[in-house]
Amino acid sequence: MKKYLLYYLSAFLLFSCKQKNEKNQAILDKTVSEKSSSVHVSRADTENLITHKQEEVQNNHQQNGKAWLENIFTCNNKKNKFCFYLEDEEKLCTKRFYQFMIDSEEIFGASNLTASEYPDAVKKYQQKWTNIYPLRTDSIGETWLFGRSNDDMENIQDVKIIPTADLKYDVFVDYGGGIKTENQVILVEENGHYKIDYCVTTFVK
Numbered sequence: 001m002k003k004y005l006l007y008y009l010s011a012f013l014l015f016s017c018k019q020k021n022e023k024n025q026a027i028l029d030k031t032v033s034e035k036s037s038s039v040h041v042s043r044a045d046t047e048n049l050i051t052h053k054q055e056e057v058q059n060n061h062q063q064n065g066k067a068w069l070e071n072i073f074t075c076n077n078k079k080n081k082f083c084f085y086l087e088d089e090e091k092l093c094t095k096r097f098y099q100f101m102i103d104s105e106e107i108f109g110a111s112n113l114t115a116s117e118y119p120d121a122v123k124k125y126q127q128k129w130t131n132i133y134p135l136r137t138d139s140i141g142e143t144w145l146f147g148r149s150n151d152d153m154e155n156i157q158d159v160k161i162i163p164t165a166d167l168k169y170d171v172f173v174d175y176g177g178g179i180k181t182e183n184q185v186i187l188v189e190e191n192g193h194y195k196i197d198y199c200v201t202t203f204v205k
Helices: 002-071 086-092 095-108 118-129
Strands: 158-165 168-176 179-190 193-204
Touching: 002 158, 002 168, 002 179, 002 193, 095 118, 095 193
Parallel strands: none
Antiparallel strands: 158 168, 168 179, 179 193
């Protein structure tokens, strides 16, 4: 009888230990799962925060660029509504884009090239700029920024600036008298300042 009692007692203790171990393992598994879930949520939140910040920075970029473009049409005399000063043109552009405008003017604008010099000049122009900017042609693109309207740039009637992508804008300029231009403008940042790195201008009706 005593022998059987010891046997049952041993079995009971073994069963109790097993149950306790299983309970402890269940608690441990639950804790690990909860921590894993917490890390997962934390990573997701971090990724969402990064995405939000990137969108915010891009939006600020876009709005700051638009404000910069609006500012270059400010009149010094405060009397006229919109102005654009030709003497500021060079400093508003990157060096390479300003040089591109000069080279384009030599080919498609007022040029001192002779008939014999012209073909070689066109070839050099194409070799120099083909992989950098869309090339000007006789029918596509005004050479200088925003068109010139007979150089009457201090009596502009209206300017509209519409963001199209990051630091890309459509700029519509109404000079009055039926003269209007549509300008596709790309800005870049140089040393903390915006510069025009591309502008193609077409006259519209």
